[in-house]
Amino acid sequence: MALHSSESLAGGESVIRVQNLVEAQPSQVPPQYIQPPHHRPSATSTSTDLRIPVIDLFGFDPDHRDAVRGAVGRASSEWGAFHVINHGIPSSLLSQMRTAALSFFRDCPVSDKLAYACDPKSFASEGYGTQMLVDKEVESQASALDWRDYFDHHTLPLSRRNLSNWPHFPSGYRELMAQYSDCMKLLAQRLLAVISESIGLPSSWMEDAITGMGGEENFYQNITVSYYPPCPQPGLTLGLQTHSDIGAITLLIQDDVEGLQVLSGQGDWVTVQSLSPNAIIVILADQTEILTNGKCKSAEHRVTTNSSRARLSISAFHDPPKSVKISPAAELVSESSPLRYREVIFGDYTSSWYSNGPQGRRNLDAIKLHN
């Protein structure tokens, strides 16, 4: 089965990005992007009343710590996703990052972008890509290709950071991305401390567990810029299929085009509102759910498409290294709260995720203990 149409582009590389498909102004999407009926946005229940929580962090002021801890604890167990404001990251950095990322996708010629093409044969390789890997789900037609192009940056630890792998256009992009990476790392660390405290554990607990006590060199971060071109048939497609994030905590910014949706506890899809350009969206991921024995929820989410405007988001993923073993905190396991997940090695978990496809929370469900 042909999973993506291809055409020969400058540089002789046979590859297609969604953005190139759209340039031909098709009235219909190619069949490989059409979701099976039960995955289509039109077939799933969407709530317009619900909103993910908005949490004021008060710049991590100790005088507000108790209130912030309570709000983060509630949002983590009910939603696994929330907005944060007054997080300490300058709004100018967020807007410069959005502008630079959009300019790379909009203004950089295709042939220049393809100079950074990621390796389609390896998982999570760095660079400019689109969903090309054939996971079992796409192969069996249980899902379809994402209506999305992206640029993945390996940002941390510093030993993985090589600025020459990142866009040279627009000017200053590389330095800006490096600065953004450092700021997001700091915010992730501060949020992990609040989350640890919210479940009654020492502030350093989550970060120690994720890094396997390995410190800075074991604090992994990837930053993905996602670009969702307008889609002629939004009812049939998804910008990004339903999934939960693999790692520990994702920090995301979006532009003023909505599209990200989170699944509520009641089973309705809730659109993440375009709040203020300064807000950052926090999405808790699978390893956080495992470590907290289910006290924090890994949010199931997806991205819908629209026919009029391209959408941009920037996700900073914070992950354990492949070798680290992740299992629920002994302190959170008791007779009234039995062990809910078996231990995983993070590298095994990611391999299974990439070869099976996310299928909602299937990979997390597969390690659940039913006791």
Ligand SMILES: O=C(O)CCC(=O)C(=O)O
């Ligand atoms: O584009 C978005 O808003 C979400 C991106 C996302 O969920 C991801 O990259 O894992």
Ligand SMILES: [Fe+2]
């Ligand atoms: Fe995600």
